[in-house]
Amino acid sequence: MTTVEFSGIVDLPPPAQPEAPSIPISEPIITGNHRFFPPPPPRTIVKSSLPQFSSGWTVFQNLYFSNGTFFIVKDQDQGGFGEGYWPERRLITSTGLPGLAGNEAEREPGLKEMEVIDIEEAKRIWEDRVFDVGGFSVLVNDPTQFLRHYYHVAAELFFATERVITNFDPMPAPDGTINAPNPNRMIFIHCDEEGFSDGPGLDHFFLAAQFPSMTPLFQPSWERMAQQVEASRRVFRFPGALFVDRSAAFRGGPTGSTSRTPASPWQAGGGSFGTGGLGRNQFWYESARRRVLSFAGVSKDILDIGLRAMDPPLATGKPDRPVITYISRQRTSRKLREEDHESLVDALQEMCLRHNWEFQLMVGETMPRDEQLLWAARTTVMVGVHGNGLTHQLMMPPHPRSAILEMYRPPNFAKDYEWTAGVLGHAYYTIHNDTFWTPPKLADINYDDWNTDKVKSIPVYAPNVVEIIEQQLLGENQGPKHWQSWREDVGY
Structure with missing residues (x-):
């Protein structure tokens, strides 16, 4: 008599399954800041672009930072600073020193502050070592000099930031509704938290009230962050960034003639003198006003x-x-x-x-x-x-x-x-x-x-x-x- 050994594993064919219905693949729903700054492919070098510019207030898509320098990655058609597509470097940035009479030359930027490089060169240097600082960042290159003052923070820095934001909306609504990006973070490159503190505490109040979903990073945090890509072939990328520089603003026409830094983004949004209170400009600040007052x-x-x-x-x-x-x-x-x-x-x-x-x-x-x-x-x-x-x-x-x-x-x-x-x-x-x-x-x-x-x-x-x-x-x-x-x- 033959003994049949049973291993406990029965290799039977799977039962027949009904055929699954085909489900059409829909396009992803793009919401929030992704509507204005679509996330680039991860770990991949892509070129930079310029959604909005006015002197001292530059909106970048895909701005890079490595070894203490901000990099613009261009393709062969864009050229360098002041060659057509990209503005002059001095109208974007500065060395970040205080604006004093007689130190104009020391505030002029060079290759250390910002550089334009070809996309092929960027790929050679960084390869896939690209790390995204996701969302929309506001990079403030201003010194402490004016950031201890309620007027200069609320009526210049935040005022102009709001103008840049609302410039994305062709017609802000009377009730404060706007179709615009919402900053995820504001980075103070040269200013620590004490340097941002006015006596009555209104600077920090407006920061929380006007931009409740925005995280502030002051100079010490930024420096620690920058150290991670220091003396290396790693690079941080900002998919969306507003780069703010007071000295650069004063080198441009609107601020140079008014001495008011918000004049540049005001004009970029169709605010040449004579249009205030009309059309899209009538309620441009209403969203910010209501956010602060509701707070x-x-x-x-x-x-x-x-x-x-x-x-x-x-x-x-x-x-x-x-x-x-x-x-x-x-x-x-x-x-x-x-x-x-x-x-x-x-x-x-x-x-x-x-x-x-x-x-x-x-x-x-x-x-x-x-x-x-x-x-x-x-x-x-x-x-x-x-x-x-x-x-x-x-x-x-x-x-x-x-x-x-x-x-x-x-x-x-x-x-x-x-x-x-x-x-x-x-x-x-x-x-x-x-x-x-x-x-x-x-x-x-x-x-x-x-x-x-x-x-x-x-x-x-x-x-x-x-x-x-x-x-x-x-x-x-x-x-x-x-x-x-x-x-x-x-x-x-």
Whole structure:
């Protein structure tokens, strides 16, 4: 008798399976920043491109960094710096030194700061040692010099970054909706966290409020990151990057003529002087304004004040009565004569009582930050001595009769808040005691008494201020005066 050995493994043919239906392969859904900066093939060298450029504000697709240098990878048709496709190197970057009179040569960039190389050369050097810093990065090449100052951070660096972002959207919406990239990180190449800290803490507040999904990396973190590709054949790639450089901005026409770094991306977005408050520019900043104010706890009802004032209204509800906010600087070194301050408060209160308007006396040193921004969000006309507090105009609603009244000791004048008011669509007035200036006629730039004791007793004639406000709110409404009487000799 034959014994059959059983191994425990039965090799039987598999049962017949029904044929699976064919499923069509659909294209992947591209969302978020990938719509604007499609991820390149991993570990593969691809050429760089230039989605948007204005002096000092350069948007790159596929910017490379290795051994302390940023690299642009070009194909044979693009050429080098200043040869057609790529702008001059000095209009993109600098050595990152502070902007001081007399050190212009030291700030001029060279091969160490940024270089253009052929794609074949890049493949030879890096091969497949390419590591992506995914998403959209903002690379700030500015020194600490201006980053301790609320105005320069909120009304220049973040203001212009917002303009670059909204330039991707042909028509920002009145409710703040935009179709634009959202920065994943902001890297401060030459500034540590202390260097980014202003006294009231508004720099860090705006960083979190305006860009809540953006991670900041300050100089020490950047240097540690850069060490990973130091003295090596590895390279970091930024699929999407906004490269910011203050010195480069000042070398270009728009900033060179206005002394305002946001002027470059403003013009790139169709903001030549005379277009503020019209078309795509009317609500370009509204998304940022609403993000910051929502972070501060401001209600939607207050956010919509400007929309209810439009003709026709763009939000439901009755129009709100005008709010006049006087920002007092009497506790600072640059302030009104005490008797003129008291006369101005009395005159503004009496005017508001007579017209059933609301008056707010803001003393920033005694108020929580969120409350200051709430008051600014309700303001129709803002009055103040030249100073940091006027940066709060960023939070004023896009109101058809909004205005900024800035008081100086005659003959002092600077364009900081005048230019900012213009691109926000606010009318603007310079107050020199009993006279005033408004575009297209501006006072001459003058800093003679800027740092002297004379600015501790600035004169102002209160009836002059009242007359301007009444004309602004009760006179014929022709829109922001800043944008109507443009002529070339104003100096923009």
